[in-house]
Amino acid sequence: MQHGGNLAKARALFPQAPEPWIDLSTGINPHSYPHSPIPGNVFARLPEPTSLDELKVIAASAYHAPSAAHVAAGPGTQILLPIVASLVEGRRAAILSPTYAEHARAAKLAGFTVIETDDFEKLGTADLAVIINPNNPTGRIVAKDDLLSLAVIMREKGGLLIVDEAFIDVSEAESVVDMVNDGGLLVLRSFGKFYGMAGLRLGFAISRPDVVRTVEARLGPWAVSGPALHVASEALADHSWQMKMQQRLKDDAAKLQNLLCGANITVFGGTSLFRLVRHPRAQALYRHLGDHGIITRRFDERPDDLRIGLPGEDGWARLEQALACFARS
Known part of the structure; x- marks a missing residue:
């Protein structure tokens, strides 16, 4: 599947489109976390190891990992993917x-x-199994018991189940982070999507301590930037903001769904950060919105x-107008 967020490509495809662009291609929270000012010395110095240790403690609490020793932090889950594989x-x-x-x-x-398959049972025949839960882009949810049963199968044969929970903060899916110590299981958590700060580049691999030590050794020192340590340590501990934002995103997603349904566009799935639509004129809709x-x-x-992701406050009116125009075409 294609990646989102490429505005240069969008400008090339639609050179006459009005600016500023409304980017609904990434599935990132349009309401970024309101962190405190980043001290100037954070940019001037290498990140302190103690700051990383503190972040791991906070992340373990936020994600309900058994301990900080079960958490590895890296510069985005994208960098972690080939390491954990x-x-x-x-x-x-x-x-x-x-x-x-x-x-x-x-x-x-x-x-x-x-092999890429829609048959859950086939995952147990591999050495490495990967599930995104909730799924991107369909929003499909796999039950926790099913994930843990698969982890047992992988553990018994020396394999590994990777569960990518990048969008779990905005869904009803149940995390398996609390069970990583049993083995055969590694969980990925993304910081940037829910906190609206994808450019900060921060992600976590959560597994048994021996696995985490291997991941950290391959990442090397200073894998997480000073600004990321500062912002994430605040955000992951801010439970009040998290709860309010989860409700706000649910409301925004319902609003987006109503707009789409009002334009006779079928919503097929998604999470609180995006909706997946299925329509015979999907390509025409892509061009129309472009x-x-x-x-x-x-x-x-x-x-x-x-x-289709969520617009920021200044994007709703343009999106509603564009969808209404498409419905009349």
Whole structure:
């Protein structure tokens, strides 16, 4: 599947579109976390190891990991993908699909033959199994008991189940972070999506301490920037903001769904950060919105599908107007 957030490409595709662009292609919270000012010396100095240790303690509490020793922090889960894929000595990787394409790419880089399947049972036949829960872009949720049963299968044969919980903060899915100490399981958590700060580049790999030590050794020192340590330590401990934002995003997602349904566009799935629509004129809708300076995410392999994220406060009126115009076309 294609990546979102490429405004240069959008401008090339729609040179006459009005600016500023409304980017609904990434599935990132448009309401960024209101962190305190970043001290100037954070930019001038290498990150302190103690600051990373403190962040791991906070992250372990926020994500309900057994301890800080179960948490590795890196510069975004994108960087962590090939590292965690290479933790397994095996030949076959299976990914529950359709889903985010980077897991398959990372597994191939690690030397795996990759199969993408919609059959959950087939995941247990591989050495490395990958599930995004909730799924991107469909919003599909796999039950915790099913995930833990698969983790047992992987553990017994020396394999690994990777559960990517990038969007779990905005869904009803149940995390498996609390069970990582049993083995055969590694969980990825993304910071930037829910906190609206993807450019900060921060993600976590959560697993048994021996696995975490291997991940950290491969990352090397100073893997997390000083600004990221400062912001994330505040945000992950701010439970009041988290609860209020989860409700706000639910409300925004319902508003987006009403706009889409009002334009006779079927909503097929999603989370509180995006809606997946399925429509025979999805490509026409992509172009129509693009002409109005609104970029969404389309999928070459599924031309009837389109993923639409949440606009910021100043984007709702333009989106509503564009959708109403499309409904009349």
